[in-house]
Amino acid sequence: MARNTQVSADHNAPPITQTLARFVATHPSRGWSDAVEHEAHRTFMNWLGCAVGAAQHESAEAALGAVHLLQPSAQASVLGRSEMVDMASAALINGITSHTFDFDDTHLKTIIHPAGPVASAVLALAEHKGLSGRAVLDALVLGIDVSCRVGNLMYPEHYDRGWHITGSTGTLGAAAGCARLLGLNEQQTAMALGIAASQPVGMREQFGTMTKPFHPGGAARAGLMSALLASQGFTASPKALEAPRGMIQTISTKYAWNEVTDELGQRFEISFNTYKPFACGIVIHPSIDACSQLRAQGVTADQVERIELKVHSLVLELTGKKEPADGLQGKFSVYHGCACGLIFGKAGEPQYDDAIVNREDMVALRRKVVATVDDSIDEASADVTAVLKDGRKVHVFVKNAIGSLENPMTDAMLEGKFHDLSDPVLGSEATQALIASAWDLAQLKDVRALTALAKPKK
Amino acid sequence: MARNTQVSADHNAPPITQTLARFVATHPSRGWSDAVEHEAHRTFMNWLGCAVGAAQHESAEAALGAVHLLQPSAQASVLGRSEMVDMASAALINGITSHTFDFDDTHLKTIIHPAGPVASAVLALAEHKGLSGRAVLDALVLGIDVSCRVGNLMYPEHYDRGWHITGSTGTLGAAAGCARLLGLNEQQTAMALGIAASQPVGMREQFGTMTKPFHPGGAARAGLMSALLASQGFTASPKALEAPRGMIQTISTKYAWNEVTDELGQRFEISFNTYKPFACGIVIHPSIDACSQLRAQGVTADQVERIELKVHSLVLELTGKKEPADGLQGKFSVYHGCACGLIFGKAGEPQYDDAIVNREDMVALRRKVVATVDDSIDEASADVTAVLKDGRKVHVFVKNAIGSLENPMTDAMLEGKFHDLSDPVLGSEATQALIASAWDLAQLKDVRALTALAKPKK
Numbered sequence: 001m002a003r004n005t006q007v008s009a010d011h012n013a014p015p016i017t018q019t020l021a022r023f024v025a026t027h028p029s030r031g032w033s034d035a036v037e038h039e040a041h042r043t044f045m046n047w048l049g050c051a052v053g054a055a056q057h058e059s060a061e062a063a064l065g066a067v068h069l070l071q072p073s074a075q076a077s078v079l080g081r082s083e084m085v086d087m088a089s090a091a092l093i094n095g096i097t098s099h100t101f102d103f104d105d106t107h108l109k110t111i112i113h114p115a116g117p118v119a120s121a122v123l124a125l126a127e128h129k130g131l132s133g134r135a136v137l138d139a140l141v142l143g144i145d146v147s148c149r150v151g152n153l154m155y156p157e158h159y160d161r162g163w164h165i166t167g168s169t170g171t172l173g174a175a176a177g178c179a180r181l182l183g184l185n186e187q188q189t190a191m192a193l194g195i196a197a198s199q200p201v202g203m204r205e206q207f208g209t210m211t212k213p214f215h216p217g218g219a220a221r222a223g224l225m226s227a228l229l230a231s232q233g234f235t236a237s238p239k240a241l242e243a244p245r246g247m248i249q250t251i252s253t254k255y256a257w258n259e260v261t262d263e264l265g266q267r268f269e270i271s272f273n274t275y276k277p278f279a280c281g282i283v284i285h286p287s288i289d290a291c292s293q294l295r296a297q298g299v300t301a302d303q304v305e306r307i308e309l310k311v312h313s314l315v316l317e318l319t320g321k322k323e324p325a326d327g328l329q330g331k332f333s334v335y336h337g338c339a340c341g342l343i344f345g346k347a348g349e350p351q352y353d354d355a356i357v358n359r360e361d362m363v364a365l366r367r368k369v370v371a372t373v374d375d376s377i378d379e380a381s382a383d384v385t386a387v388l389k390d391g392r393k394v395h396v397f398v399k400n401a402i403g404s405l406e407n408p409m410t411d412a413m414l415e416g417k418f419h420d421l422s423d424p425v426l427g428s429e430a431t432q433a434l435i436a437s438a439w440d441l442a443q444l445k446d447v448r449a450l451t452a453l454a455k456p457k458k
Numbered sequence: 459m460a461r462n463t464q465v466s467a468d469h470n471a472p473p474i475t476q477t478l479a480r481f482v483a484t485h486p487s488r489g490w491s492d493a494v495e496h497e498a499h500r501t502f503m504n505w506l507g508c509a510v511g512a513a514q515h516e517s518a519e520a521a522l523g524a525v526h527l528l529q530p531s532a533q534a535s536v537l538g539r540s541e542m543v544d545m546a547s548a549a550l551i552n553g554i555t556s557h558t559f560d561f562d563d564t565h566l567k568t569i570i571h572p573a574g575p576v577a578s579a580v581l582a583l584a585e586h587k588g589l590s591g592r593a594v595l596d597a598l599v600l601g602i603d604v605s606c607r608v609g610n611l612m613y614p615e616h617y618d619r620g621w622h623i624t625g626s627t628g629t630l631g632a633a634a635g636c637a638r639l640l641g642l643n644e645q646q647t648a649m650a651l652g653i654a655a656s657q658p659v660g661m662r663e664q665f666g667t668m669t670k671p672f673h674p675g676g677a678a679r680a681g682l683m684s685a686l687l688a689s690q691g692f693t694a695s696p697k698a699l700e701a702p703r704g705m706i707q708t709i710s711t712k713y714a715w716n717e718v719t720d721e722l723g724q725r726f727e728i729s730f731n732t733y734k735p736f737a738c739g740i741v742i743h744p745s746i747d748a749c750s751q752l753r754a755q756g757v758t759a760d761q762v763e764r765i766e767l768k769v770h771s772l773v774l775e776l777t778g779k780k781e782p783a784d785g786l787q788g789k790f791s792v793y794h795g796c797a798c799g800l801i802f803g804k805a806g807e808p809q810y811d812d813a814i815v816n817r818e819d820m821v822a823l824r825r826k827v828v829a830t831v832d833d834s835i836d837e838a839s840a841d842v843t844a845v846l847k848d849g850r851k852v853h854v855f856v857k858n859a860i861g862s863l864e865n866p867m868t869d870a871m872l873e874g875k876f877h878d879l880s881d882p883v884l885g886s887e888a889t890q891a892l893i894a895s896a897w898d899l900a901q902l903k904d905v906r907a908l909t910a911l912a913k914p915k916k
Contacts, residue, residue, distance in 0.1 A: 058691070065690035066683065070544040073529035086528040162708030167656070195669050198625070199676060202656045205704040211653050211694040214687075218657060225524065229672075232523035233516070236669040246663040250620030251709075 009244035016260045017197075017241040020146055021190035023264055024176045029138050030442075036268045037442070040141050045414055045438045046105050046275045047098050047115035048079065052434070052454055053349065053421025054100035055080025059210040063093050063217070076124040077451040080425045087124040091174070091224045095120035095217030096210075099166070101349050103279045103421070107144075107272055108405060110151035110165055114273060116216030117170025118143035121224040122177040126447045133444030135181055141270055143177025146193075148269035150241070150248070152259035158252035159204075167202030167215030168251060172241075174223020175230075182231050194236025195226035197247035275414060277403040278347040280330075284319050284337040285401035286382035287311060291341025293396045294386050301343055301365050303388045309338060310374040310383040320371070327352040335366040338384070348420040380404060426456055467702035474718045475655075475699040478604055479648035481722055482634045487596050488900075494726045495900070498599050503872055503896045504563050504733045505556050505573035506537065510892070510912055511807065511879025512558035513538025517668040521551050521675070534582040535909040538883045545582040549632070549682045553578035553675030554668075557624070559807050561737045561879070565602075565730055566863060568609035568623055572731060574674030575628025576601035579682040580635040584905045591902030593639055599728055601635025601681075604651075606727035608699070608706070610717035616710035617662075625660030625673030626709060630699075632681020633688075640689050652694025653684035655705035733872060735861040736805040738788075742777050742795040743859035744840035745769060749799025751854045752844050759801055759823050761846045767796060768832040768841040778829070785810040793824035796842070806878045838862060884914055 030037065054060060055078065064078060067089040074084035078093050085093070098104050098116045105115050122139045125131075147169040159165045175196035179189040199222040202215035230236075240246050248255055278288050287309060311334070321333040330336040330352050339362045340347035356362060377383055380401065386394045400406040402413070409417070415435055422431040434453040437444070444450060488495065512518060513536065522536060525547040532542035536551050543551070556562050556574045563573050580597040583589075605627040609616075617623045633654035637647040657680040660673035688694075698704050706713055736746050745767060752765075769792070779791040788794040788810050797820045798805035814820060835841055838859065844852045858864040860871070867875070873893055880889040892911040895902070902908060 059693075062687065062690040062692040066686040066692065069686050069690075070546055071531035071533065072544070073531070075529065086530070088528055162703035164656075194664070194667070195672065198622075198660045198664055198669050198673060199657075203698065203703055203705055203708050205695045205698055205701040206652070206656055209652070209693045209695050211656050211692070211698070214653065214692070215656060228524040228527050229520065232520040232527075234520040234524065234669070234672070235517075235667045237663045237667050240661065240663055240669070243663040245620035245661055247661055250661050 009249060010255055011244055013242035013255065014257050014261065015239065015242065016257060017190050017193055017239055019261060019264070020176065021193055022186045024142050024146065024180050025184060025186040025189045027142060027265055029134060031265070032141065032268055036141065036271055039270050039273060040137050041439060041441060042275065042411065042414060043105055043115050043144070043270055043273050044119060044140060044441060045418060045435070047119045048434070048438055048454070049418035049421045050101060050104045051094050051098040052080035052425050054097040055425055057097065057100050059100050059213060060093060060097050062210065063096050067093065075128040077127060077454060079454045080456070082455050087128040088221050088224050090124035091121040091220035092217040094124065095220035096213045099213035099216045101279055103276055103349065105273050105275050107148050107151065107269060108274055109272055110148060110155040111159070112148055112151045112169060113166045113216060114144040114148055114173065116166060117219035117223060118147065118173040118177045120217065120220035121174035122181060123447065123451070125178050125181050125224055127451045130446045130448060131181060133441035133447055133450070136447055137442055139177035139180040141268060142180050143173040144270045145268055146176040147173025149260045153256050154248060154252035154254055157254035161252070162204050163200065163251060164202035164204050164206065164212070164215045167219045168200035170216055170219030171196045171199050171201060171223045171226070174220045175226040178224045178227035179230065182227055184227065184231060188230045190238050191234065191236050192227040192230035194238065194240035195229050195234060196223050197236070197240035199226070200247060200251055272405060274405055275403060275409050277409055277413060277417065278337070279349045279352055280337060280347060281319060283315050283379060284334050285403060286380060286398045287315070287334050287384065288337045288341040288347050289401040290382045290384035290396045290398045291338045292345045293398070294384065294394055295342050295345045297394060299342065299386050299388070299394055301361060303390070304365065304368055305387045305389045307338055307369045308385040308387060309334070309369055309371040310377055311371060312377050312379045313373045313375055314379050316371060316373060324357055326354045327357055330357040333366070334371060335369045336362070338369045339365040348417065350420065430457065467707060468713055469702055471700035471713065472715050472719065473697065473700065474715060475648050475651055475697055477719060477722070478634065479651055480644045482600050482604065482638050483642060483644040483647045485600060485723055487592060489723070490599065490726055494599065494729055497728050497731060498595050499897060499899060500733065500869065500872060501563055501573050501602070501728055501731050502577060502598060502899060503876060503893070505577045506896055506912070507876035507879045508559060508562045509552050509556040510538035510883050512555040513883055515555065515558050517558050517671060518551060518555050520668065521554050525551065533586040535585060535912060537912045538914070540913050545586040546679050546682050548582035549579040549678035550675040552582065553678035554671045557671035557674045559737055561734055561807065563731050563733050565606050565609070565727060566732055567730055568606060568613040569617070570606055570609045570627060571624045571674060572602040572606055572631065574624060575677035575681060576605065576631040576635045578675065578678035579632035580639060581905065581909070583636050583639050583682055585909045588904045588906060589639060591899035591905055591908070594905055595900055597635035597638040599726060600638050601631040602728045603726055604634040605631025607718045611714050612706060612710035612712055615712035619710070620662050621658065621709060622660035622662050622664065622670070622673045625677045626658035628674055628677030629654045629657050629659060629680045629684070632678045633684040636682045636685035637688065640685055642685065642689060646688045648696050649692065649694050650685040650688035652696065652698035653687050653692060654681050655694070655698035657684070658705060658709055730863060732863055733861060733867050735867055735871060735875065736795070737807045737810055738795060738805060739777060741773050741837060742792050743861060744838060744856045745773070745792050745842065746795040746799040746805050747859040748840045748842035748854045748856045749796045750803045751856070752842065752852055753800050753803045755852060757800065757844050757846070757852055759819060762823065762826055763845045763847045765796055765827045766843040766845060767792070767827055767829040768835055769829065770835050770837045771831045771833055772837050774829060774831060782815050784812045785815055788815040791824070792829060793827045794820070796827045797823040806875065808878065888915065
């Protein structure tokens, strides 16, 4: 028997499935400011570097092993590798690798990592069909707008409930982007969103396992398939997102519907995207940034008597590990972060190698860091004083760390990050060519010109 | 920043992911009673007939159209069709077709349709690998036990919240069945369940669209892939089901953990599986059954002055449509149901054809049905009196309709249902051979002997 009970259902939700479908199907190509257009390139660039960088990771090997059991056709590239697989599997694996290092983009309002699901789906489909870079950029901006607006609508209650919001909203973003690429009309796009609405992916319990990066990959795959199904006439509820027993009311207790409709087509959520300069939790970033600035001012490790670090209590709560034993523990050590800043001026994935975490000079330096709590300092800030052996003191206060919305990474920094990730996989020269192609994305007649550059030389 | 709030989290849940993994990995082959073994055959038989029967449906065409865009390899059969696709896509499409007519099995305690996700995944994998029928039966019983026990744990709150429980628990059942078939050990099986736990499928808002049958199909596919990923070393949380931010606490507010552990390995949930004799909602079944019994007693339509029907109020609330205009509306008309019973003695998919619903004698007879509410009659019962033109009255009271747990369909009835579904697709002779092969499943050395019979003659 059908049961009719549901706690606090909203029977008067606005028709957001249809609204988003119309927006995705009809918004003009390149219908946004130069700033949005540039941010789309930066988002794509950062995502691409992360995916290439993790191409040889054991999670990529395992996922590719499973996909190979299906004997897939060679439609689209596994970025950073020579293998081609069917486009849905390429979306899956590139989504996994792009999130493997936790180094991808962050929409800070919702802590969604928006590019993983959307870019992975969109590029795989575009590559198979030989579509233009312009079409990919349009699909990326619109797809990310869909997933982040639905995220705004549900955050934080939905996240608090246990959902990994990147995967749960990402399926919609990927479906939207792929529907746009396929040229689906408004009604078909609504069906694509509707099919996707039955497939939110990801629980936070998976953090720390390979299934965490599976979430954007699974969302990318499911979103792409939803668009393909809709293109073949497969149907779903036209109210699949907003109905009382639709996706949103089933997986969230907050439904701020206006987040979907406010300034739709005027304000683009990709504008609020950020990129991590450091391969660890954001809470450590101000401290690393401050120590990097000490280094830039000429301070060296052997001059240092001690480093006085003042931070918000949350920083030590989450990342107060004094003696990390390996790279993973290093990611939860503000002490290791400070040593990275002063010795390397960076904290990329290589600086979280087990060997680096245990290197003698790193261990010695991090033991000289004296951290104290000062809750008058914001979580996003850090106050660092290097007390030198000669008695001098060098002080740096970081209000907003590099990589924050207020203090974004420059394009040159993004290129440097890309090189750090990609050089070990593709080599420096090939990486440079790939970077140039990514900046040139809007001009590419066929994105296969770009994906061809993301393969290692045999 | 990580948020730590969650309403009423249970931090002391028992380790059910590990418990289920051990059960699936180590329970002996054929480790159950003859009754359970026979029910497994009946479940498989009913599922197979439903899948073959809907093979030409437009939802199958659309899904297959999308899958063909991936240019899949030919690993496993689309049941009832000549096409072969990769095993994951076969799981998807056979899961869709098996639920397309809403005619598949029902675990009444949870209203899960358990075979769709599990059998679709298991048979596709077994076909590709050339495994035995014995292995398939073991995987089917154990997989269904996993999904239905997790269903018992969450029902009804989880369903009330908006989840289509067949798809949300089905991913776990499919993963369990496929892990068993692949011979994964306990630890690997826990990973398969863990990966699956991030992929519950399906919202009730989709009822009435193709995305409803997509749910068991999507669950079958996701479960199969979860097992393949685990076989390649992909990792997930070993507490992915029960942890505070794991699957169950994220998608349900009821967590009756004991439902997983009580009599595990002793009581098998497949024992409580039922099969629909009629292609409509269960609430109409007692009335159809009663009118079929009138027919068996020799009552014919032209003898009838009127039919007095007494049923529980819920029956008319849900299915009180007096003048259905087409087949779909006919499914919500107890009046049409009564006419089917008296004129055909059955109410399969053909009896819900638009032409039948509008046939003159059917319209005339359903207008002679006078339904009255009597809440002293159970929802599962019906009281019918045929008042004949010659003044005679013939009375039938159905306490438990045919197809209920108390009054199950006989094996012969299941065969008849299978023929009704499959004959139009495969022809009667080929259908008979397929039925014989399904009864013989435990003896099949290679299930490809069976799937070869599920293809139409060219």
